[in-house]
Amino acid sequence: MSGQQRELDPRGQSDTRLTAGVFDVLKSPGHLLIDGEFVPAASGRVFDVVNPANERVIATVAEADVEDVDRAVKAARRAFDDATWGRMPPAERGRVMWRLADLIEQHAEDFAQLDSLDNGKPVAAARAGDVPIAVGVFRYYAGWATKITGETNTLSWPGDWLAYTRREAVGVVAQIIPWNFPLVSAAWKLAPALATGNTVVLKTAEQTPLSAILLSRLILEAGFPRGVVNILSGFGEKAGAAMAAHAGVDKISFTGSTSVGRTILRAAADNLKKVTLELGGKSPVLVFDDADLDLTIPGVAQAIFSNQGEVCTAGSRLYIHERVFDRVVEGVAEIADKLKLGDGLNEDTQMGPLVSNEQLQRVASYVDVGRKEGAEVVAGGKRVGDIGYFMAPTVFANATSGMRIVREEIFGPVVCAMPFKKEDVDAVISEANDTPYGLAASVWSRDVSMAHKVAHRLRAGSVWINCHTVIDPAQTFGGFKQSGWGRELGEEALRSYTEVKAITAQL
């Protein structure tokens, strides 16, 4: 990241909005957490962290590579084999996890600011959403630690038998997370893996390593035994690829792009790691003519614009009944025009910058593609300002099903609106399903019966009715089709972090 404005208050140390806890992370050398200790990368290499709101370097962190991954995997293996975590009474395991949740809550403001600085998201949103979700996920799975059960089975062979199953930890789990929800993604990955007794090596995204540095400190403070949780900062092509290829890893869980998901799957083939993938989406939003528009218009705007549209479940294909099409499109465009863009740390900011220049260029190029394909921009359509990676929330009307902007994941604040006729409900369902993705969808209608029937026919892992991207630890989450393998959250996630053992005894 050369050419950054390093000379100007590089770490924002005079920014009076920041907490002492945030300064402490920004000024720290940003070490890796390996085997219960903070260590520099074996190579001594570091990389810069950039604030996407002003393009300044705010911190430098350690750059993990193959050797660090190997050390972390070995530490996790030792911790797994000596079973200090796995054989700890589950109630005690749950207590350590609950303690971590309490510590995150005590540092809520630090976490909200770190994710805002790093990712760009509004601090108010991080405070109201990201931090409580992460805390809730750790508490939810802390409760599960004591509820991992098996079953007893009745055999038909002559004689007396005791046949039962146990759910046991898979072993050493590698986890790779993206940059759109840094703290939340770490919580989603770590909590179910730890509740079930696995040991973990987690790598943060190169764009957003900061909140995991604070999390690493709190993990030690909470009392996790050494080696149980190892946290690395580093690049996907180096540290991430080394994790996916490592023969000492029993399972890999990844969230990110569909193309990297495929790469990970291939790398996992060598030692047949268990694989969980949480990938992209192009989620349809279906608005019927009987929908409560006072609820629906802000709801569908929120579905695409929240978190700058950098959400895997973003409602990016908006199918609207023709009778209400103009009103909904005008309403969403009006909201887009009024959203207050700015530095995420400003309290009144409603939309921050995109995470990186790369992401800004990607999103902006899709907007150009959309124009060339003949879709009409009715809001936004351009970068805002020339410092910071700000993109105006953008609404396309006259989009059609073959366009790239309708087919490909943009991962930014860009929505394509398309009308349908109510008589064509079958047609709109098949259009909604005509995508390689299958992560999420939403249905907006007052007709309860019809809404559920449509929900049953949508090929997606999450379907919301009269809401969108409602996330709760109790409700499972994951993709159909090329949106992924396996599920996170809820009881389902526990299955993917356990192996089932069948024990059969002749009595």
Ligand code: NAI
């Ligand atoms: P990415 O998939 O490259 O990065 C996500 C994570 O994977 C990061 O931690 C990265 O370091 C790691 N990674 C990258 N290459 C790897 C490799 N060869 N082996 C192992 N790990 C690797 O996503 P990127 O490039 O940041 O964004 C590109 C597009 O991906 C976005 O525009 C969006 O469409 C999609 N995306 C989807 C996300 C989701 O939540 N489903 C999250 C982030 C990106």
Ligand code: MG
């Ligand atoms: Mg990438």
